[in-house]
Amino acid sequence: MVDLLLHGKPVSIESAINSIDTVRKLKEEISSRWDVLVSCQLLSFAGKQLLDDAPLPSTSAQPVRVTDFWPLRKKKTVVEIEKTEERGISLKQLQDLIAFLQAESEDGKLPWRSRETILEVKSVNLYQIAEWTIKPATSADSCSYVELVATNPAGQVPTWFISHAWAEPVWEFVNCVARHGQLRDLRETDKPPETSEFYDEVDSGLRSIFALAALPACAKGGLTKELESIATVLQKDTMDRESLNLNLTDMKQLTDDLLERLAPTLPPKLQELTLHLARCEQVTDIGVKRICAFIPKALTFLIFSLHGCQITDVALAEIARALPFSMKRLRLSFGLCNSITNIGLQKLAMPPNLTFLTLDFDGCPQLGDDGLVAIIKTLPTSLETLNLNLMGCHGVGNKSLKALSQKKLRLHKLDLCCFACHNVSDDGASVLAANLPKSLQRFALDLRGTQVTETGIAAMVTENLKEVDWYFQTNDITKHIDSLQELREWHKLQKPLAGAAGPALRKTKKQ
Template identity: 25%
Template structure:
């Protein structure tokens, strides 16, 4: 197949919304820029020596790096260099191949450089190349690989090989062929357009009346040059063409890394997805019919990645996408649940050294860490986001979409008319509108949330007006913030945070792990919570703070007054929690209208309903309490259990009492309370390093097997419980027989040094021992080696490496070593 045929084959059309570009393909763009763009300079004042081609050239004072280029047209006083990084400056010494060659006295730019399209004079380094530059030098020319076919030029004045220019567009090319009135031009730079004159050797040969396209002369998008297969976007990228392409690629690499997407993750980027030679079809007259909107609504699109540029030379401010109408449209769609209830909005920027990323909530990896160890996931998120440029965050706090501009004024009118819900998108949009305010407040609120940890660290929460900005976002339904290890999050700052809570919130997740918050801060926060009557989910983590009973009592009063609350999670480990605080928690649960048992009236009498069908099943009520390393004792568990018996059915219960004085008495009371929660599907009990013994575990397992037949997930942590010797674990194994709905289970017995027997029934699969992870299987057959495994492989005994019972039964001492298992008939 000829080369031309291959090019033609690459031009098969792909739907615009499926023309995403992968990170790996963008890395190819970066390589292309680095290879073609390096600034070619000539430096004088350096000592002359023989250097090989591409010898390393460096200037320590400026950090500039380049490669030596032997130039045939250079004078003896000049040393030619292709700049790869930084900017060489006069007055500083230069090393070539490690040898000091003296001080540069003058620098001049050579003629083969890429120059900025902003002024057509400033030479570009790879770091300077914007998408405007790349489009002119590479993207537009490469997407007409067989050239363009013009009609209207004076064919007699044109010859194959002639260089032709179009001054108005700065397009440049070479004539490929002339046939009748048609002239084919191979494009080297930019885009030729109709109606503008074209010159050859300074002589005007006419202007193109039309550009013709056929099977041999076609145009395409950049993505269609790279692949013939549709690439459905995982994320939509909203950005400004004026940011550095290398910065842009680094941002996508960071985003893909943080989200564990891999280099083949596809991102929809307008410059590479849209055919730059027929933008009219991609944009259209209705923004909701544009390729932008169709890509955003793609079934596999998870969210929008907004890339904000850093300040650049030439008075280019940070955050230009806030002033571009198509970027505003993309942000509007991401923030409007009517169009995109599933889309997230991530924000990324290059700070000059690395790509900094803000993510709504936690990433999948951070969520796993948070579930494994509360506070760790949020701590990692905070460490990752704390270096995001504050200058860009400030820009987001003052976004005004109605002031955005467009290259095509009609686009601005249509988009603002759509946002303001006008009947027609063709008329003049209103200057002000409530929908503008809604989107502005939502976007500013997003940046206020992102800025809080940075502002707390810098002591600028008040001066930035974060509380007022966040409070104004009345469309906010879910707020998730963490201040792990920030001692600046004290009582005064917590009061500002309380003032910032919008009354429309339905979910609130706040983490104060290892901060300076105390009772006064909790009280102020509690007062603010009482005004958020729509709250359905509240998760507050006060681990390792100075919070005591006084703050907890006030907090419980307000939490108990929330009528819509269905999911409550309180992290109080390593706080000053004592009996008064535990009593307040129990009383809150008993008095809460959201959690107490529903009562139905029949024939004038009031009775408590005991049928699960009578309950609001869809409520998904959940409770989680972390009392680890506090003064929580058996009486505290008794109070909590009393409260549980008065509650309507829960879907999930999580109680963490690690390293407390809990004993069998408290565990027995909890076991009794489980009878009232027969619809539990998730149960997690963490009792590591407590005083519970076999007797308490047996009572608990009896209750679980008798009442919790709907349980799907059962997690039990007994790490370090040295009073558990064996019978308790045997009861655990027995209980598993009755849990027919069980899908996942974990048992942690690490550091139970006195454990003498572990007797599981023959219906489980162990995949991890530390902590022990066990899966139910209908008809498994477990087999164990007869002797301890020898990692050095020095012991060749068949009883070490084989788990076949027909062989192991012949091992000396088999009967004695397996007496317990044989007696229980559970293993062999």
């Protein structure tokens, strides 16, 4: 009798059946009975791998663990990508790997060992993942991990290089990449949302241009003809379209003149519009003004990314004038727009019926309290989710936090990034903590590079919160804090800590 643990359930096989005396034969029997591909199986016993030609364990004190790699590959054949340099891995694929490890774990502990140490999801490194996941999952097909999980070779061509250490926890690396993408307004473009045939037609064309934009050869052909063809598609049968996504990210050749040709083709009845112009370095106030002139009045949802564009306060004023009163969800990104100032923020009034708002001012060195306070004053009471990215806005200080605390909002979610806002201290944090909305359920807080200590952070943890993300330097006193309850208990003890917020990340959930 061979006892197995398959997909979390105990099952058994009579070892005498079909003369099952090796691991390979056991895999074949598992495949026959439960339709688990042999190439997708990894068998382990007592935390150690069982090789194909090895005999079965002689003891039945615990079951043989069957790891099924099908959730990772999801297809019987692998995608061949000839050039190694074109085997980039996406953030989504990394997150899928983490999700797979979580599914294989129990209370965060994996059923595998490395040098007699039990592996854990949050601390397992790339060496250990290679041993327990990558190598066994790819050995039967003699392929790379990217080829195993990829569905479209073109979607794996990398546009970014990220350096990392194999010995660092993969969990932390993936979370850092995700957070960096959120703060820098970076998105994957290999798979657009599925909304309509029209959307797919337009977006697929734009994505093909985006792929070309990353290649030097694109500089020879120019972008005018491509955008004109997109405008033609938009003009065809678009009068009643309600949703549109235009991703022009990183198109270095995109100019105000080209935007002027594209703007009049926006469907007039749009209710949802996503327009990514991030890092289009030739786009200025003129192009933004032209786009704003054709923003439909029925719009309720807008994502407008101008991250890294050459805009000034004029563009912010144009956007403010163009935002319809009907707007419910709004995301504006002005990261690395070095020329915008407090004057522009003072003109950027928010629509009165918003329920969701994201404002990204990452790396805007001229912004300070005067501009941010002006925006906060215009926040509508209908707002339920607020995301403020003030990373690198060195002029932002306690005055902004106090203004936010005085605004009587009924927020459910608040994400506040004050990374490197050097003038923010415990004074501002304590005022905000004392006036957090009772309706608040989720709070994400980044106070690295500020004067806020762990005491100020802990003061913000109200009884209504179900989840908190916070970034600060842990030490011998705080390293044990892994839950909201522990954070609250620590706060009650009021132990003084030295040092301001630092680079470590902790995430807690209500237990």
